[in-house]
Amino acid sequence: MSEHKQIVVVGGGITGLSTAYYLQKEIQENQLPYQVHLLEASDRLGGMIHTEQRDGFTIERGPDSLLARKQSAFRLIEEVGLQDNVVPVSTGKSYVLSKNKLHAIPQGAFMGIPTQVRPFIFSSLFSPIGKLRAAGDFVKKSSDPQEDQSLGGFFRHRLGDEVVENLIEPLLSGIYSGDIDQLSLMATFPNFYKLEQEHGSVVKGLQKVVPKRKKTEKRPPVFKTLNTGLGSLVDAVAAKLERGTVRMNTAVDHIEKKGEMYHLLLNNGEVVKADSIVITSPHYKAQRMLTQYDFMKPLQEMPATSVANVALAFDQTAIEQDINGSGFVVSRTSDYRITACTWTHKKWPHTTPEGKALMRAYVGKPNDQEIVEKSDEEIIDIVMQDLNKIMNISTRPQFAVITRWHNSRAQYTVGHKQRMEHITESMKQALPGVYLAGASYNGLGVPDCIDQGEEAVQKVLGYLG
Ligand code: FAD
Numbered sequence: 001m002s003e004h005k006q007i008v009v010v011g012g013g014i015t016g017l018s019t020a021y022y023l024q025k026e027i028q029e030n031q032l033p034y035q036v037h038l039l040e041a042s043d044r045l046g047g048m049i050h051t052e053q054r055d056g057f058t059i060e061r062g063p064d065s066l067l068a069r070k071q072s073a074f075r076l077i078e079e080v081g082l083q084d085n086v087v088p089v090s091t092g093k094s095y096v097l098s099k100n101k102l103h104a105i106p107q108g109a110f111m112g113i114p115t116q117v118r119p120f121i122f123s124s125l126f127s128p129i130g131k132l133r134a135a136g137d138f139v140k141k142s143s144d145p146q147e148d149q150s151l152g153g154f155f156r157h158r159l160g161d162e163v164v165e166n167l168i169e170p171l172l173s174g175i176y177s178g179d180i181d182q183l184s185l186m187a188t189f190p191n192f193y194k195l196e197q198e199h200g201s202v203v204k205g206l207q208k209v210v211p212k213r214k215k216t217e218k219r220p221p222v223f224k225t226l227n228t229g230l231g232s233l234v235d236a237v238a239a240k241l242e243r244g245t246v247r248m249n250t251a252v253d254h255i256e257k258k259g260e261m262y263h264l265l266l267n268n269g270e271v272v273k274a275d276s277i278v279i280t281s282p283h284y285k286a287q288r289m290l291t292q293y294d295f296m297k298p299l300q301e302m303p304a305t306s307v308a309n310v311a312l313a314f315d316q317t318a319i320e321q322d323i324n325g326s327g328f329v330v331s332r333t334s335d336y337r338i339t340a341c342t343w344t345h346k347k348w349p350h351t352t353p354e355g356k357a358l359m360r361a362y363v364g365k366p367n368d369q370e371i372v373e374k375s376d377e378e379i380i381d382i383v384m385q386d387l388n389k390i391m392n393i394s395t396r397p398q399f400a401v402i403t404r405w406h407n408s409r410a411q412y413t414v415g416h417k418q419r420m421e422h423i424t425e426s427m428k429q430a431l432p433g434v435y436l437a438g439a440s441y442n443g444l445g446v447p448d449c450i451d452q453g454e455e456a457v458q459k460v461l462g463y464l465g
Helices: 014-030 072-079 117-121 128-139 151-159 161-176 190-199 202-209 231-240 283-289 294-301 369-373 376-391 416-430 446-464
Strands: 005-010 034-039 051-054 057-060 086-088 094-098 101-104 223-226 252-258 261-266 271-274 276-279 304-315 327-330 338-343 356-363 399-410 434-436
Touching: 005 014, 005 261, 005 271, 005 446, 014 034, 014 072, 014 231, 014 446, 034 271, 051 231, 051 399, 057 304, 057 356, 072 231, 072 446, 094 161, 117 128, 128 151, 128 161, 128 202, 151 161, 151 190, 151 202, 161 327, 161 338, 190 202, 252 276, 252 283, 261 276, 276 446, 283 294, 294 416, 304 369, 304 376, 338 376, 356 376, 369 399, 376 399, 416 434, 434 446
Parallel strands: 005 034, 005 276, 094 327, 276 434
Antiparallel strands: 051 057, 086 223, 094 101, 252 261, 261 271, 304 356, 304 399, 327 338, 338 356
């Protein structure tokens, strides 16, 4: 038997890949007697990151944007030598579709929360009463301290229903693909709560922390991406892993503690032994691997929504009423089934050949999950009907790429943080050396997942000593 301690990473999405990469880096740099294995259930790496190249288009079936202010993704990109491929988002203008009209998101809005009074007052998105109600944030006292509350409830109380429904909800539920009246404030945006508690007003608090810029000063890009597609990050990280690290088509079905070691039962009946494990698969899969532990039950009960990403390629001439901007989100009160649309050819020009246009729409509101199961043709019809209401697109797309992400969007509902703390604490006792990391647990953006991978590396190294 090998003298080396065995570390198994379950799942080869960006969390698992970054975990395996940073583990091997530490092992090499510090000459540690450990060996890393990555087990991936499917026949491809990357999980939700999936780039498709077709007819000169670069199509992201999953994420397309990296939040520029979060550094971990760019650190990883540099580690694997892709830094020259990073490109900034090319247009900052985005809209909200409300009452059949596109309204520019007021300047200075941070995640939908106004930080500048003037653009907000002149915005066509809200009625005078809605604006007056939002001003209540300046005079309302901070609420009594609470362990958690819903994201929607918090903002309804501070800024009123209209601002929530026309701006905050479409933006935030675009990120979480969920119902903001169910989502946890503390698991998603705890800083807003902190600002309210410290400054007595979210807007005043944001005004203090969001950097002020002169009118002439150029705003740094909020998002960046790789001009080779985010899939190239997956390929580059995978290429850096030592040969033999990754096993594809290998699902972990069950994990059993045997003395100091763990036995992982694979879908082919094989047993793999490990000293430490990082589970990066979705929560409901992690729970199934450890059904014998009651403290994992909350993961079984944790909801997850499905979305479909609909990429549509056109000749530029087919778009009769083109719009200057990167795209729009749809307000809850609008009679549309798409939840958002990116004008990818404008937002990321490198994705689209000259003379062409690439749209990327989403379907799958929390209360419209059945649409994800419709046929490709039906989904294309629905999306085209919606787009035609605002853009006059004269023809069917040249081609469409539809990607259904089933149960992909873990819902951090109220109390999520406390539930995760309880699970983490119980695992420390009952399953020392086993860790959870990834989109289901502590942040679902790509950089959040990489952060969790990096944290898991430190936990594993600390445990193995
Ligand atoms: P996953 O990518 O889900 O990887 C988990 C892996 O585990 C999978 O490969 C799976 O096959 C494997 N697995 C599952 N069960 C087992 C098992 N039993 N044994 C072994 N392996 C198993 N984020 C952004 O930052 N910016 C965006 O623009 C953005 N847009 C998005 C758009 C869409 C349509 C989607 C779906 C997500 C988007 N996200 C975005 C979120 C982000 O892409 C994901 O949260 C992130 O990629 C998740 O990475 P992960 O490794 O934690 O999980």
